[in-house]
Amino acid sequence: MRQADVVIVGGGMVGLSLACGLAQAGFAVSVLEAGPTPMPDERIDYRVSALSRASETLLQQLGAWPLLPRKTAYRTMRVWELDGPAALSLDCATLMEPDLGHIVENHLLRLALWQRASQLGVDLQSDVHLLPMIRRVTVAELSCTTGEVWRSPLLVAADGAESWLRQQARVPLFRRDYGHWALVANVRTALPHDACARQCFTPEGPLAFLPLHESDLCSIVWSLPPARAQALCEADEADFLRALYVAFDGQLGLCQLASPRRTLPLQARLARDFVQERLVLVGDAAHTIHPLAGQGVNLGLLDVASLLRTLSACKAAGQDWGCRQWLRPFERERKWQASQYLAAMAGIQQLFALQQAPARQLRGLGMALLNHLPGWQAPLLRQALGLA
Ligand SMILES: Cc1cc2nc3c(=O)[nH]c(=O)nc-3n(C[C@H](O)[C@H](O)[C@H](O)COP(=O)(O)OP(=O)(O)OC[C@H]3O[C@@H](n4cnc5c(N)ncnc54)[C@H](O)[C@@H]3O)c2cc1C
Numbered sequence: 001m002r003q004a005d006v007v008i009v010g011g012g013m014v015g016l017s018l019a020c021g022l023a024q025a026g027f028a029v030s031v032l033e034a035g036p037t038p039m040p041d042e043r044i045d046y047r048v049s050a051l052s053r054a055s056e057t058l059l060q061q062l063g064a065w066p067l068l069p070r071k072t073a074y075r076t077m078r079v080w081e082l083d084g085p086a087a088l089s090l091d092c093a094t095l096m097e098p099d100l101g102h103i104v105e106n107h108l109l110r111l112a113l114w115q116r117a118s119q120l121g122v123d124l125q126s127d128v129h130l131l132p133m134i135r136r137v138t139v140a141e142l143s144c145t146t147g148e149v150w151r152s153p154l155l156v157a158a159d160g161a162e163s164w165l166r167q168q169a170r171v172p173l174f175r176r177d178y179g180h181w182a183l184v185a186n187v188r189t190a191l192p193h194d195a196c197a198r199q200c201f202t203p204e205g206p207l208a209f210l211p212l213h214e215s216d217l218c219s220i221v222w223s224l225p226p227a228r229a230q231a232l233c234e235a236d237e238a239d240f241l242r243a244l245y246v247a248f249d250g251q252l253g254l255c256q257l258a259s260p261r262r263t264l265p266l267q268a269r270l271a272r273d274f275v276q277e278r279l280v281l282v283g284d285a286a287h288t289i290h291p292l293a294g295q296g297v298n299l300g301l302l303d304v305a306s307l308l309r310t311l312s313a314c315k316a317a318g319q320d321w322g323c324r325q326w327l328r329p330f331e332r333e334r335k336w337q338a339s340q341y342l343a344a345m346a347g348i349q350q351l352f353a354l355q356q357a358p359a360r361q362l363r364g365l366g367m368a369l370l371n372h373l374p375g376w377q378a379p380l381l382r383q384a385l386g387l388a
Contacts, residue, residue, distance in 0.1 A: 307330050
């Protein structure tokens, strides 16, 4: 029987960040991960995340940021509508900031966090297959198929969008299909990306080109109706690259594929409860949103920062941190923000799906106002950077 102050199910970017923060705060932490231990890999990951300044600050505090061998700062952002009047440009100089954020390969961030958690003495378990959880009055227990048992006052579900632990606890879930799949890949571009994150709203869905560490290397995230995403994923390379060129209006010239193409279904999810007795949900286990604003893991890392504050305060006050009553402030704060983001993503997606002339003019006018009215850009940028 292993005893821990907190047991985290799921060693993804969010679960591992929480593990590092809790270990720094003096908690004894176990992480139970279903997959293998992350290992160094020469290949460039085709799953990347745009991280806000708030995420960078947290990862600095956790000591994981310096362990990242590659990260790409982006200094400008351009958003526009294909064949429409709407266009928006944002520049870090407006805020006198060095950049608007960083693009990080998911695999590298996970590896850095795993290494950091190991340095901090976290009990890291990989290839774990868990059996149904048991909750008693003051502790919860998890056992795995090899017979090992973990006992703790608090379990954390950080096991992703289809969270096993959330299902175990029978937490009701709001779920809505976006009617989109994301097609992701890395591409070499003919023109340099100039450290600019670009997103084009096409009639089929948004297409983002995110700059990577080489001047002609970008990660693309293309949201499309499922059948179209599937067809483009399976299309021969030349046909795919032609379609990409047309959809992106040739902004970075002709592209070459630099990775396999993959598709991922996109759904909005919001758990009804973020906390129960002896249980907390964080990251994708609690909420998922459309990647068009690149905020999913940023929200998860804000969950981590909030939970670290709550649990540290409980520990300092000698309270039972697995008790729902003490976890409620975390739930109130995080559920409110996740709901706001879900509503905002649905609104943006629906606004850009309308193709009638009045909707196009309205979008153009809105973005022109944001571009030219003094005093509007700074608050928007502060929000995007995670400083607001
Ligand atoms: C196409 C796309 C682009 C995106 N771009 C961005 C972006 O630019 N910026 C951004 O902020 N966000 C982005 N996101 C969102 C981001 O990828 C997710 O929010 C993030 O990966 C969630 O991290 P997590 O640790 O909560 O979950 P996950 O990354 O899903 O990790 C969950 C972990 O739990 C493990 N696990 C699962 N089941 C079990 C089990 N039963 N027992 C033990 N372990 C288990 C898994 O193996 C995994 O390691 C994007 C998402 C998509 C789909």
